[in-house]
Amino acid sequence: MGGAVYNAAIPNLIPSSVNRDFRPARVLRVTAKFSCVLLGLSLTAGATDWSGPEQQLARKIVAVTGPGAVAVTIENRSSLGKRDSEVIENGLRSALAGLGVRFARPETTASPAGSAVKISLSENATSYVWVAEIRQGAAELVVAMVSAARPDGATAAARESVPLSLRKTLLWSQDEPMLDVAVLEENTGPTRIAVLDPEKVSLYRLQAGAWRLEQTLSIVHARPWPRDLRGRVVLAKDHLLDVYLPGILCRSAAGTPLTLTCRESDDPWPLVPAGLSGSGYSAFPASSSVGSTSTTIPPVGAFYAAGRNFFTGALTPGIGSFTSVRKFYSAAFLPHDKSALWLFATTDGRVHLVDGVSDQAARLDWGSDVTSVRTACGAGWQVLATTSAEGSDDSVRAYEFPDRDPVAVSAAIDLAGAVTALWTEAKGDTAIAVVRNREMGSYEAFRLAVACSQ
Amino acid sequence: MKLFGWQWLAVSSMMAGALAAAAEKRPQYGGTLHVATRVALASLDPADITQPDSFARRSVAMLMFDTLVTMDENGRVQPVLATSWSPLNQGGNQRWQFHIRRGVRFHDGTPLSAEIAAASLRAANPAWNVSVDGESVVIERGGFESEFLAELALPRNAIVKRNADGATSGTGPFHVADWQAGKKLTLAADENCWRGRPFLDTVEIEMGKSFREQMTALEVGRADLVEVAPEQAHSISRAGRRVASSAPVELLALVFDRDAASPEEKLLREALAWSVERRSIRSVLLQGAGEPAASILPNGMSGYGFVFPADADLPRARQAREQVHATPTWTLGYDANDPLDRLLAERIALNAKDAGLTLQPTPSASADVRLVRIPLASPDPWVALADVAAPAGAPAGKTGASIEELYAAELAVLATQRVIPLFHLPVSYAASAALRDWALRPDGSWTLADAWLESGKP
Numbered sequence: 001m002g003g004a005v006y007n008a009a010i011p012n013l014i015p016s017s018v019n020r021d022f023r024p025a026r027v028l029r030v031t032a033k034f035s036c037v038l039l040g041l042s043l044t045a046g047a048t049d050w051s052g053p054e055q056q057l058a059r060k061i062v063a064v065t066g067p068g069a070v071a072v073t074i075e076n077r078s079s080l081g082k083r084d085s086e087v088i089e090n091g092l093r094s095a096l097a098g099l100g101v102r103f104a105r106p107e108t109t110a111s112p113a114g115s116a117v118k119i120s121l122s123e124n125a126t127s128y129v130w131v132a133e134i135r136q137g138a139a140e141l142v143v144a145m146v147s148a149a150r151p152d153g154a155t156a157a158a159r160e161s162v163p164l165s166l167r168k169t170l171l172w173s174q175d176e177p178m179l180d181v182a183v184l185e186e187n188t189g190p191t192r193i194a195v196l197d198p199e200k201v202s203l204y205r206l207q208a209g210a211w212r213l214e215q216t217l218s219i220v221h222a223r224p225w226p227r228d229l230r231g232r233v234v235l236a237k238d239h240l241l242d243v244y245l246p247g248i249l250c251r252s253a254a255g256t257p258l259t260l261t262c263r264e265s266d267d268p269w270p271l272v273p274a275g276l277s278g279s280g281y282s283a284f285p286a287s288s289s290v291g292s293t294s295t296t297i298p299p300v301g302a303f304y305a306a307g308r309n310f311f312t313g314a315l316t317p318g319i320g321s322f323t324s325v326r327k328f329y330s331a332a333f334l335p336h337d338k339s340a341l342w343l344f345a346t347t348d349g350r351v352h353l354v355d356g357v358s359d360q361a362a363r364l365d366w367g368s369d370v371t372s373v374r375t376a377c378g379a380g381w382q383v384l385a386t387t388s389a390e391g392s393d394d395s396v397r398a399y400e401f402p403d404r405d406p407v408a409v410s411a412a413i414d415l416a417g418a419v420t421a422l423w424t425e426a427k428g429d430t431a432i433a434v435v436r437n438r439e440m441g442s443y444e445a446f447r448l449a450v451a452c453s454q
Numbered sequence: 455m456k457l458f459g460w461q462w463l464a465v466s467s468m469m470a471g472a473l474a475a476a477a478e479k480r481p482q483y484g485g486t487l488h489v490a491t492r493v494a495l496a497s498l499d500p501a502d503i504t505q506p507d508s509f510a511r512r513s514v515a516m517l518m519f520d521t522l523v524t525m526d527e528n529g530r531v532q533p534v535l536a537t538s539w540s541p542l543n544q545g546g547n548q549r550w551q552f553h554i555r556r557g558v559r560f561h562d563g564t565p566l567s568a569e570i571a572a573a574s575l576r577a578a579n580p581a582w583n584v585s586v587d588g589e590s591v592v593i594e595r596g597g598f599e600s601e602f603l604a605e606l607a608l609p610r611n612a613i614v615k616r617n618a619d620g621a622t623s624g625t626g627p628f629h630v631a632d633w634q635a636g637k638k639l640t641l642a643a644d645e646n647c648w649r650g651r652p653f654l655d656t657v658e659i660e661m662g663k664s665f666r667e668q669m670t671a672l673e674v675g676r677a678d679l680v681e682v683a684p685e686q687a688h689s690i691s692r693a694g695r696r697v698a699s700s701a702p703v704e705l706l707a708l709v710f711d712r713d714a715a716s717p718e719e720k721l722l723r724e725a726l727a728w729s730v731e732r733r734s735i736r737s738v739l740l741q742g743a744g745e746p747a748a749s750i751l752p753n754g755m756s757g758y759g760f761v762f763p764a765d766a767d768l769p770r771a772r773q774a775r776e777q778v779h780a781t782p783t784w785t786l787g788y789d790a791n792d793p794l795d796r797l798l799a800e801r802i803a804l805n806a807k808d809a810g811l812t813l814q815p816t817p818s819a820s821a822d823v824r825l826v827r828i829p830l831a832s833p834d835p836w837v838a839l840a841d842v843a844a845p846a847g848a849p850a851g852k853t854g855a856s857i858e859e860l861y862a863a864e865l866a867v868l869a870t871q872r873v874i875p876l877f878h879l880p881v882s883y884a885a886s887a888a889l890r891d892w893a894l895r896p897d898g899s900w901t902l903a904d905a906w907l908e909s910g911k912p
Contacts, residue, residue, distance in 0.1 A: 077760065122757045125529035125833055125896075129757025129857055143761055147857040224557075227650035227904060228481050307651055309480055329480050349479055349908075368480040 050088050051095075053148035057119070057130050058095035060144035064134045065115040067100025073116075078123040085121055088130075092119060126150070165410035166384075166398055168446040171432070172204075172211075178443035179231035180421055181432050182241060194241060195445070196233050198225055201243060201250075201260060217260035221248050228309040234270055235426045244269045247306030268301030268316050271331050276374060276428040297333060297340055310347050320356020328352070330422065332372035332383045334401050341401060343383060345370050353404060364406060367394065369422035371431050375450045378409055382450055384431050386419045387412060393438055394419040398450055410450065417444075481891060485907035486656040489679045490671055494636040494662035499622055500612045501578035507829050507841075509704075509881050510681070512609045512899035514659060517641055518561075519612035519624035522552050522571070522591075523603055527896055529833055531603040535566065535613055535625065539603075542592065550602065552591045558648040560615045561629035574613045604834030609899075627652040627903045637661055653906035664791075669884070678886040678907070679900065684743035685794060687882035696885045702745050702752045702878030703898035705828040705842065708786075708802070710872050711821070718778040722811060723871040726823075728771035729809035730802055732764050732876060739797050744879040750842050750864055752878040755835045758861055762868075762875075771809035783812040787821030799825050802876075827879070833896040835860055843867045 061070075074092060076085035093103065106116060118133045127147040134142040171190060172181050176197055184203070185192035191206045192214070203214040231245040240258065243250035249265035252258055270277075277299035300319060302311040305327070313324045319342050328344040335341075336355075344352040345368050346361075353360045367386030374381055382398040383406070395412035396419065420443070421434035431448045491510035500515040522536035533539075536552040558566040568586045575584045575593065583594035595602060605611065615623040623629075625648060628641035641657040663671070668680035669690070682690055682697060691697040714720040732746030745752065746764035753759030775781065788799040796815070802825070803813040813823075831841035839860070867873065881898040892905040 120760065122753065122760065124753075124755055124757035124835070127757070127857075131758045131761060133761060143758070143861065145758055145857050145861060147757070224646070224648045225650050227653060229650070307645070308483055347479075347482060 048084070050084075050091050050148065053128075053130060053146045054088065054091040054095045057132060057144065057146045058092060058099055058101075060146065061096065061117055061119075061132050061134060062099040062101060064142050064144065065101070065117065065136065067102075069102045069104040069115070070096070071104045071106040071114065071116040072096065072101070072119065073106065074119045074121070076121045078121050078128055080121055080123075080128065088121060092130075123150075165451050166396060166413040167449045167451050168413055168415070168433070169449070170444060171447050172445045173442055175442045177229070178434055178445060179229065179245075180233045180423060180434065181445035182233035182235060183425065183447075184235070184240070190447075194233050196231050196243060198229055198231075201233065201241070203258075215258060217250075217252070217258070219243065219245065219248070219250055219260070220262045221245070222264070223247065223306075226307050226309060230304075230309055230421060232269060232421075232423055235274060237274070244304070246304055246308070266303060266306065268303050268314075269311070271300045271302050272297045272333070273424045273426050273428045274299075275426050276424075297335065300333075300342075302328075302331065319354050322354055322356065322359065325352055325354055325359065329368040330370050332370040332385075334372060334379075334381045334383060343370055343372075345385075353401075360404065362404075367419065369419055371422050371424045373398075373424060373431055373448075373450060374428045377450065382409060384422065384448060386422060393417055394435070396422070396433060396448060413448070415446070479908075481653045481904070481906040482908065483651075483653050483906070484655050486658060487654050487679065487889065487902065487905065487907060488671070488677045489657060489659045489902075490663045490668040490677045490681070491659060491661050492663060492665065492668075492681055495639070496635050498630065498633065498639070499614060499616070500609045501574075501614065507610075507831065509829055509898045509900075510661075512829075512895075512897060513901070514639065515609040515612055516626060516895075516899065517628045517657065517902060518622075518626040518630065519609070519614055520626050521607050521609070521612050523607050525604060525607045525833055525896060529896070531607065535571065536591075549592060549594045551587065552593070554589055554591060555648070556589070558625050559646060560623040560625055561644055562615070562617075562623040564615060564623065566613070566625060570615050571613050574615070575611060577614070577616065578611050601834060601836040604832050604837045608832060608837070628654075628657055631656070649903070652903055654902065657902060672884055672886060675886070678889045679892065679902075680884050682882040682884050683794065684879045684882055685739065685741040687743060687880075688741055690884055696887065697882055698885070698894060699880040699882040700894050700898045701754050701896075702747075702880050703830050703833075703896075704879040704881060705747070705750060705830060705875060706744070706798075706877040706879055707750075707826060707828060708823050708874040708876065709826050710823045712872075714871050720871055721774045721777050722781060723874070725771040725774040725809050726806055726811055726813075727871075727874045728767045728774065729805045729811065730874075730876060731766040731805050733766075735798065735801055736877065739794065739801060740877065740879075743882075744877040747875040747878045750839060750867060750873060750875055751835050751860075752830075755830070755833065755838060756860060756864070757857065761861075766805065768808060775810040781811060782822075783814055784822040785818070785820075786813045786815045787818055787824040788815060789825075789827075790817030795825055825876075829881075829898060831897070836863075839864055839867065842873065 072093065074089045114137060116135045120131045122129045122131055127149050129145060129147050131143060131145040134144065171193060172178070172195055178195060178197055180196040182194045183190040184194055193204050195202045195204065199219055201217040201219065204211045205214045226246055229246070231243060234242045234244065236242050239254040240252040243260070247264055247266065248262055249267050250260050250262035252260050276297050298317065301316050303314040305312050310327050310329050313327045315323055315325065325344050326346040326348065328346045330345045332343045333340045339356055342354045344354065345366060346352050350361045351364045351366055353362060365387055369386045370383055372381055372383050379400045382400055384396050384398055386394050386396055393414055393416055395414045397408055397412040398410035399406040400409050401407070415433065415435045417435045417438040419433055420436055422431060424431050425447070429449070433446045433448050435444045435446065437444055493508045493510040495505065495511060495514065497505055498514070498518065500519055505511060520535050522534060523531050524534050526532050535555050535558060537555050539550055539552045542549040542551050554566060554568045554571055560566065568589050568591050572584045572586050572591045575582060575591065585592045613625065617623070627644055627647045627649065629644050630639070631642040632640040638661065639659040643652045643655050645651050665681065665683045665686065668677060671677035672680045687697050687699055708726070710723065714723055736742065736744060736746055747759070748762035748764040749756065749759040751759060786799050786803060788795040799815040803815050806813045828842055830838040832838050883900060885892065888908045890906050890908060893901050895901055
């Protein structure tokens with residue numbers, strides 16, 4: 001959703017809940033120990049060929065001054081970086097020299113007959129504008145100019161260099177809005193993924209080190225989507241995947257060719273990944289590598305408000321005596337003994353803790369998106385929650401709930417924009433975060449994993 | 455390295471977003487947003503030529519209506535009610551075909567059709583030859599691609615369904631719930647908006663409110679979004695208010711009511727242009743807001759604005775003045791409802807006096823030369839230039855695609871001496887703490903399509 005800003009801070013965050021495991025020194029030790037490799041996007045602008053506009057402007061200047069001695073000054077008044085402006089300056093001087101211009105000192109052209117050219121590297125909304133102000137003695141100022149297209153994708157780099165206990169791996173990036181990404185197959189890393197956008201599911205396969213589009217499955221819907229559109233890809237047991245969207249449920253065919261059939265539906269969205277609810281799914285066997293607990297979470301589903309961006313609060317089959325809670329944006333759960341503590345990020349800005357017997361509201365420093373992961377460290381389960389400070393990018397942090405107060409168990413991992421989706425992956429040990437990059441405007445899907453060895 | 459207009463606009467827009475970023479949450483549905491404007495609109499029809507252009511008018515129009523295309527913050531054309539477009543004859547690019555989006559309905563339930571879109575464009579542009587070809591609209595018109603598409607993106611070219619009784623209906627995120635011309639407009643969310651129902655339930659717009667009244671309304675919680683005078687933006691921001699400003703998108707200029715009658719009068723106008731101390735006026739009266747200007751187009755829009763010297767040159771002004779034996783007394787008109795305009799007019803008259811010219815400030819509507827604020831019509835420089843040139847009686851100039859042709863066209867407009875540019879001003883707004891995700895468009899208007907109130911009850 002364009003322009004939406006999520007996940008800034010709520011006052012009163014856990015002032016007393018940062019436990020001793022999270023003292024700075026400890027963090028540094030853990031940090032040094034693990035040195036998690038964080039994926040950085042390093043989009044450096046490639047070398048741009050400016051020779052065209054350089055030659056063009058040089059010809060226009062020489063058409064006025066003619067060959068000979070000219071005092072040339074060049075000033076960068078644009079957003080061009082120092083390196084680029086130096087490249088252009090050299091290029092312009094070379095082009096002028098090639099047309100017979102000899103560079104004179106400004107004072108030598110102070111005589112009435114001398115030529116002086118001031119070149120400004122400027123810009124407007126769509127292009128760079130290079131302007132030459134040419135003075136020849138007492139003659140009237142002559143202005144020559146050319147425009148140069150901006151190179152595509154010449155944008156700044158985003159880097160992460162501080163290793164934390166949360167690890168993010170870029171799965172996919174695209175300019176168009178992206179609602180969710182699901183990993184369909186993987187070896188050491190994902191080899192086949194499904195990317196959900198408002199109008200289609202795109203299947204990509206990793207071949208020879210590059211992602212190639214395998215198939216596109218259109219999403220048919222009669223009604224317009226609500227703003228702040230949300231959607232989820234859920235891997236299925238007897239077919240490839242289901243897609244949940246507001247008021248729409250799409251199901252892929254069981255056989256080949258792969259098709260997607262969509263219908264209007266108010267079926268509940270699953271809140272518990274199949275790998276944790278015991279319902280199973282086809283893509284991955286139950287993982288034994290994570291989590292020491294064998295707790296199986298009941299497959300709780302929640303009804304989504306078709307024309308809005310939140311769940312209605314109605315649950316099925318319910319949590320203990322609760323078959324409904326307040327309207328909420330997202331939910332997470334933490335198994336405790338034979339039950340589970342559920343957390344709902346409700347539309348009133350609070351987090352409701354529901355254990356099947358009581359519903360307790362808390363005002364935490366969390367955003368709208370929470371989810372939970374089962375890991376092989378700490379208490380075995382962590383809640384991932386979005387947070388952000390005013391005016392900054394969102395971040396995600398891991399928490400545990402020894403009692404009813406959240407305890408931060410990781411440093412916040414910064415994301416270069418606003419988190420628009422945060423869902424637990426099918427296996428339950430990782431989560432997918434979709435981020436709208438604040439600078440680029442593009443959408444990026446990250447896999448978030450807790451690095452937990454001590 | 456300097457930060458120029460468009461980048462600055464982006465920064466401002468981000469600032470607006472950042473200001474709204476206390477919102478830690480997903481957008482909430484519900485609530486009534488209260489807006490105040492100085493302009494008192496007499497009509498809601500965006501094509502009504504009896505209404506002057508203003509940022510408020512543009513903003514209000516785009517709450518109710520959509521255009522075929524729009525321009526994004528990078529100056530690129532994006533589809534809205536037209537899904538695609540193409541020139542029909544490659545030679546002169548005179549005929550354009552626009553394919554109309556399917557599945558869109560007006561607020562009264564009527565499906566959007568090529569016929570209605572064509573009728574709307576004809577009403578707004580009688581000079582255009584607009585026809586229907588199946589589910590597309592064909593427009594025959596001169597001009598180059600970028601300029602033409604930018605013009606189509608203007609709010610005045612929004613697609614409006616006009617009924618026989620004069621009522622209008624649009625496809626925008628809000629429909630009219632109550633309209634008291636010139637006083638108050640109440641808009642309600644369109645539940646079936648093709649781009650999704652807006653988050654806000656209602657938008658109430660109080661019109662005809664002075665800057666002072668608007669700020670008071672904001673301070674006592676009766677308004678969520680108000681206009682701020684450019685010269686007050688800095689102090690209001692320092693007082694802790696959330697203020698967002700656009701790039702300079704408004705031209706403050708002296709506009710003569712007729713062409714110069716003689717070479718002598720041209721010299722006097724030249725003297726007047728050289729006499730105005732723009733930089734000191736900016737420091738004192740404008741409190742640092744805006745940019746001194748001797749060009750019609752801001753540098754961020756053209757890329758060459760700095761070529762036009764904006765510094766006062768009193769010796770040169772006197773030299774021009776002394777070439778004329780008899781100097782007339784010019785009346786200098788200003789907006790009586792704007793205290794700043796009066797101060798500006800008086801200061802300009804003082805500067806002119808130093809050059810040997812006589813200007814008589816007057817709030818009268820008829821004057822030899824008027825101090826006017828011109829909202830630049832579009833981020834597209836060709837469209838903006840033509841829009842300034844036309845009411846000033848200056849030729850629009852030859853349109854073209856190259857930057858040098860644009861420069862030549864602007865020189866031609868300035869050469870008429872009907873317009874003496876003084877400043878390029880930003881537009882500024884202050885918002886309540888509860889308002890989230892409102893945004894400034896590149897043309898200086900605001901958009902509330904994705905706005906929401908933190909206090910809204912879903």
